Amino acid sequence: MTITRYKVLPGDYIGEAPPGPLPTNTYKIGNKLYTLKIGLAEVEDKEVKFIPLAGPYIPRINDFVVGTVVDLNAFTWDVDINSLYMAHLPSQDVFGRNFSPTSHSLSEQFKVGDMLTAKIIAYDRTRDPLLTVREPGLGKVLRGEPVVLSPSKIPRLIGKKGSMAKIIESKSKTKLIIGQNGVIIVQGPPDGIVLAIKAIHLIEEKAHVPSLTSMINELLSKGV
Amino acid sequence: MIKLIDENGLRLDGRRFDELRPVKIEVGVIKNANGSAYIEHGKNKIVAAVYGPREVHPKHLLIPDRAIVRCRYHMSPFSTEERKPPQPTRREIEISLVLRRAMECVLFLEEYPRSIIDVYVEVLQSDGGSRCASITAISAALADSGISMKDLIVGCASGKADGQIILDLSDIEDKEGEGDMPVAYMPNLDKITLLQFDGIFSEEEFKKALDLAIMGNKKIYEVLRKALMEKYFKTEEK
Amino acid sequence: MSFKRSSIIENLRKTQMLDLLSKQKRLDGRALNEYRPITIRLNPIQKANGSAEVSIGDTKVIAGVKVETGEPFPDTPQQGLLIVNAEFLPLSSAMIEPGPPDEDSIEVSRVVDRGIRESQMLNLKELVIEPGKLVYCVFVDIDILNIDGNLFDAAFIAAVLSIATAKYDKKIVNEGKEEITKTPLPLRLIPVSVTSITIGDNILLDPTEEEDSVHDSRMTITFDEEGHLCAGQKGGSVGLSVEQLFKIVDLSKPKAEEIRALIKKVISNAYP
Numbered sequence: 047m048t049i050t051r052y053k054v055l056p057g058d059y060i061g062e063a064p065p066g067p068l069p070t071n072t073y074k075i076g077n078k079l080y081t082l083k084i085g086l087a088e089v090e091d092k093e094v095k096f097i098p099l100a101g102p103y104i105p106r107i108n109d110f111v112v113g114t115v116v117d118l119n120a121f122t123w124d125v126d127i128n129s130l131y132m133a134h135l136p137s138q139d140v141f142g143r144n145f146s147p148t149s150h151s152l153s154e155q156f157k158v159g160d161m162l163t164a165k166i167i168a169y170d171r172t173r174d175p176l177l178t179v180r181e182p183g184l185g186k187v188l189r190g191e192p193v194v195l196s197p198s199k200i201p202r203l204i205g206k207k208g209s210m211a212k213i214i215e216s217k218s219k220t221k222l223i224i225g226q227n228g229v230i231i232v233q234g235p236p237d238g239i240v241l242a243i244k245a246i247h248l249i250e251e252k253a254h255v256p257s258l259t260s261m262i263n264e265l266l267s268k269g270v
Numbered sequence: 271m272i273k274l275i276d277e278n279g280l281r282l283d284g285r286r287f288d289e290l291r292p293v294k295i296e297v298g299v300i301k302n303a304n305g306s307a308y309i310e311h312g313k314n315k316i317v318a319a320v321y322g323p324r325e326v327h328p329k330h331l332l333i334p335d336r337a338i339v340r341c342r343y344h345m346s347p348f349s350t351e352e353r354k355p356p357q358p359t360r361r362e363i364e365i366s367l368v369l370r371r372a373m374e375c376v377l378f379l380e381e382y383p384r385s386i387i388d389v390y391v392e393v394l395q396s397d398g399g400s401r402c403a404s405i406t407a408i409s410a411a412l413a414d415s416g417i418s419m420k421d422l423i424v425g426c427a428s429g430k431a432d433g434q435i436i437l438d439l440s441d442i443e444d445k446e447g448e449g450d451m452p453v454a455y456m457p458n459l460d461k462i463t464l465l466q467f468d469g470i471f472s473e474e475e476f477k478k479a480l481d482l483a484i485m486g487n488k489k490i491y492e493v494l495r496k497a498l499m500e501k502y503f504k505t506e507e508k
Numbered sequence: 509m510s511f512k513r514s515s516i517i518e519n520l521r522k523t524q525m526l527d528l529l530s531k532q533k534r535l536d537g538r539a540l541n542e543y544r545p546i547t548i549r550l551n552p553i554q555k556a557n558g559s560a561e562v563s564i565g566d567t568k569v570i571a572g573v574k575v576e577t578g579e580p581f582p583d584t585p586q587q588g589l590l591i592v593n594a595e596f597l598p599l600s601s602a603m604i605e606p607g608p609p610d611e612d613s614i615e616v617s618r619v620v621d622r623g624i625r626e627s628q629m630l631n632l633k634e635l636v637i638e639p640g641k642l643v644y645c646v647f648v649d650i651d652i653l654n655i656d657g658n659l660f661d662a663a664f665i666a667a668v669l670s671i672a673t674a675k676y677d678k679k680i681v682n683e684g685k686e687e688i689t690k691t692p693l694p695l696r697l698i699p700v701s702v703t704s705i706t707i708g709d710n711i712l713l714d715p716t717e718e719e720d721s722v723h724d725s726r727m728t729i730t731f732d733e734e735g736h737l738c739a740g741q742k743g744g745s746v747g748l749s750v751e752q753l754f755k756i757v758d759l760s761k762p763k764a765e766e767i768r769a770l771i772k773k774v775i776s777n778a779y780p
Contacts (some may be wrong), residue, residue: 053503055495056376056413057421057458073378073420080458082378084502099502101416102304102323102382114518130323130385159519170369171383172334181695191535200777238535239524242536254502257462300654301566302601313554319599340605342598345534347649348556348572356595356649359606390599390606394570394650395553 052087060087064094071096102228103129103174103197109166112225120147123156128227133175160236161187190233193246197228199253202227218242274431287436288301290486294412295497297414305415309407312440313397318407320415323385337382341370345393365401371407372454378418398429398444405454406490423463424494425454426486428479430469435436437486453483457491460496522722529710539625541759549780550654556769558674562666566656568635572649575676580643589633589645592621594663598753601655622739623730634694654762672775677704697733698770702760711756713763727756731764
């Protein structure tokens, strides 16, 4: 079976619409399938897959995200997750069922300006995303430098089976906490952080270049 | 009265009736924006940038099942022959409106309910056809932002000077000519998203002017495609 | 992407920044007294009398000069007018909303204005056509296109370059006949501003937006060609010690000379 890859712009014709649901980022007129974004369309027999190269972060259930607390009231924290909607972390998620606004203070747990890692547990078109921190590895981020990358380029930063992220981590002696929403926390020694940020900026600029891995290797070997 | 077309059929800047001015597009010029583009179309120099989709403030403006679009077309004080005071004029407000409507035709607003998309256009230097050049830049910026859109949009005017139908009017042809017809067009859908005209056109002239504008738009579409491809798929190093 | 974000600085970022600075490091790898690359495009706007696009790192501004005629101010009948106006275009950042100039853009306008005026960059007395009645007005309009810190210096360099290279239509009456000649503005010298911030005990020149968002105080000093201080503006809500201020002057002065050399080189390359 051969896969044909097309470089497409919004409105480009990709082929006949396949049976069943429409591939993401496409629409159809009659039986003809068109694209909605800049990206790569992979057509294999009747199957069409679309990889967008730009676009905002749209929340998905079970996504791991990095956010910033921007507001709190007696019952929830409002968390900016670099998306078109504000996410909410309910106080019960942190304090449990026995939560009472009179005996618990939300700001003891997360203050405005604090960053946290969380998972999206609920979201649909009509409601803002709901977060949880009740899983191992989730919660307040205590150190590191936040960096933002276009959400559509996060897969490139991670690489095949995490290969790209591993290269950056090992060569810059840092640890990357990568949110699917495009927010990354870089932890490690100062030189390492400066170097890892350079690598992330290079991915932002050259995400589409096939030789990206070797470019990243070269950059990291040069050091600060 | 100024003669706009000479006996050899050449216009003041040496173009034939169906020739475009030079068009240059660059994508991704404003780092902070979610999408941006710069266009030079004749002497027009225009930047467009997109922010969003993002949260709506104040909340009462939001629409539950789709995104709202806001557009601001603005001319810099130094963009015109005589200095233009910075506060928006009625002309700028109207152009903002027609540009917004033109882009609402292609945007998949249902995909982003309860959000807002802000589109800002700044004319750094103006020439004839600045609203047409603006819509081309906007469409490049929207594509760059990755907001779902059914097609790209390109803009180009036609008009009438010295009794002839001509393509892509310059400043002086716009001012001294007999008619001006800005047209924005969606090339894949083959539909018009913006149309205004003033002047006297016979029915035949009107048809001819529209055909000519669409022909010009198809040429600009090629330039726009090339600019987007350059930004997103260019692999070799400079 | 949130408006609320504008006033909130990640606590993490501030902690991390102080940690880096304690090792005399900046996030982009620069030394504390180092500027980002300054790139200049002269005369991008042909319809203006003079114009310049200036980038410092990712901060980008464009300035255009228009020279028109008008009435002088009543208190300076023997002087031409200089009017500086900066606008933060809403396309420059997610935090900027359309609308009339807010206090930040007015501050940039006024700091640039004072630097140019007080250094006596222009001899405004030469811009009089008829004393008390008709003078030349020099409008300097500055568009902020992309915000990444240090708007003061980017706006100042763009304004200075567009004034220094502007040519206006000067009316000269010669043997009873009125002639118009393209004339450069009456330039005396090239002033330069240098902006720094303090974070704790550290002084950083040319702050990025990220650094600026955690500053304690900010200082912009304008120097004339003789190294005199001719305008200054302190920003930020934390006090500055006299000792720190002297240190800032010591750091800024040689930097002003470097930038002036760059500006002069750009002008002489374009107009040898």
